[in-house]
Amino acid sequence: MTEEKKKRAVVTSFKPPRSSEWKPLQPEKDNGGSEKEARQNQDELHNVLLSSLQMQHLVVLAGSGCSMGAGGPSMLDLWNEVVGTNPSDKVKSVIDTVRYDITHKNIEALLSRIEASLALNSNEDLSKFLRNSKQNILKKCSGFLADEEKLEAHKTFVHRLSRRRVRDQRLKIFTTNYDLCFESAAGALGIVVIDGFSFSYPRRFDPRFFDQDIVRRPRNGSESATYLEGVFLLYKLHGSVNWAHKGNGNVVQEASPEPDEACLIYPAAGKYQQSFRQPHLELIAQYMASVREPNTCIIVTGFGFNDDHLSEPLISAVTSNPHLRLIVADPSAKEKLVDGNEYWKHLGELNAQGEDVWLISADFNQFAQLIPDLRSLSPADALVKAIRGVARTE
Template sequence: MTDTKTSLAFKPPRATEWKALTPAKQKDSEETTARANQSELHNTLLASLQMQHLVVLSGSGCSFGAGGPSMSDLWQEVVGATPTDAAKAAAKTVGHDIATQNIEALLSRVEASLALKEDQTLKGFLDGSKSKILKKCSDFLVGEDKLEAHKTFVHRLSRRRARDQRLKIFTTNYDLCFERAASALGAVALDGFSFASPRRFDPRYFGYDIVRRARNGDESASYLEGVFLLYKLHGSVNWADKGDGNIVEEASPKPDEACLIYPAAGKYQQSFTQPHLESMAQYLAAVREPNSCIIVAGFGFNDDHLSAPLLAAVSSNPHLRLIVVDPAAEKNLQAGNAHWKRLGALSQQGEDVWFISADFGQFVQLIPDLKSLTPADALAKAIQGAARAM
């Protein structure tokens, strides 16, 4: 859920202090500083969103405001606030300390144990766990009333100039937040599935686009607004694997057919099997594109197969801007995992890495609306940017 205590601030490259976006006290000096900081971040985001390539990496934090589950929620769903007898038995069988309350570690040990030796009781626990996770990630989204942040996000970021590349959203979430938000807006998410029912996965559809053809045939076609590419890196709650590479979209797939990469150590290997392989290939290519802005929101940098390529790109791609949005960014830079510490070091060295302390709902309100600019405003912004660069 949205953390109302999150203090809005940002940290530019090489900066040693965070710049507050809201005054801590009602003082004229602090209000003036906050307004100046707001203007600086607004101009940075405005320039970033107009770069040739705009890429988003979204994690579970983006779904919290819509009611999406956290890892601790999944733990309680599978194991229980007070561990069930089945969970305790499974943990004892695989030698896992259930007190750690780490769902990924537990399921990883269960999978590893089953790979070495068949155990019907253990397999039953694993299958039941996957079924509960699938249901937990599906049932929270019953309407559009909790999707205001996603709708604003898609609306503002997908309204880019026709000459720029389409917005690309990569997400580790199983849920349908972005799809439902796009539907509510009349936008189009190109997700690798066919346009006819039943919708079937085919990587060729990622290479398609949508244009508006003139009625009289004399004018050239123009690209349709509000179209973006959506890559579900860990699968989706409405993907069903029918075997032989046949992936179809279903409202409620059976747990044994659900095409998901569940939270376990094996997700690295599973990411390089279809249909996930295609999304991973697109992700690895996207972070290497020149003149690119990558926005990371709600992602904790706990997935090595996604974090490592991104950090490598920051070091090797001279035309890459990285904007990391997290309500606990300041804390993570000080006491987070190795990827967070590496990001902090790269930013201090002068790499184009920005940090914004905000949750997803707060961040979308900071995103400039590209279409709200008049031609005169756009020209003035361009002149100001050129003047600052001199």
């Protein structure tokens, strides 16, 4: 990355509803931006995020962009892992069999073409390539978490969002990622994650566990039990690197499941149909219900709106749920509003129309730092902040 790109990368901004301009969070001296204006913008976004985190329901949709900051693979990385930067003759033969243009380095399109071909005719070479591809993807998505320091952004994100009032609903994180970033971050912080699996070994999936919670029992009978702080719910919509199918709908957690047993929705066009099989069906149902709850804030980060089965219900909820706030953080948000897919264009239209849609130009690491710490603002601090806000307006 050049120095100029690095300079641009740190200048985050946001676009409130009905605003025609993006508001910078750092002074843009080249455009005549002042430090006072930047501080006012920072305060505005801080107050919006602070009020959002205190809404009754808080939902997060996290995509691959969250893991890439911790060293996770991009779609191009998966292509290089499966096909190689310099494909062998054997790989080229497989690709030629399904008549795929190798210059288009789209792993999702390639695997979709292979799956479609195998659905019509069996082919040993294609089957072997597909199995090896899944094995390599499984390995690539699970082998980058050796260093806990890579998870600083995840730890900040989980720590700040999960510090909600216990009377509010638990934080819900829906993620399309296979990796264990959120689980590892929670483990490092000593936070309990309810992920739909039993607490006994082997850990078996049962959606009824999502309806359970953790309380702190009193030491004597004169006190009542209280909810444990920091607990959050995690829904892995496309499966996980440590989930294994054991037949008869039985899904357990294993350290290194075989590719044929791995409970993953691999990157291919068929992932839409796969999402309506168990356990993915249950997780999708939870997602559909969550985006339609009243008094809800949905935070989208690291998600490119390329999955129709997740993007469509979200956009629909914005237009049909009058008590919904949507916050989308993406480092390329400005560009995607102009030349992105139909969902990005729709987001831009909703934002311009005045719907409660806030757009933030920031990657996952930057956004994690923008999230207010709910316990850092005491009543005295809040009073001082309010007085300063009045003084600025006079």
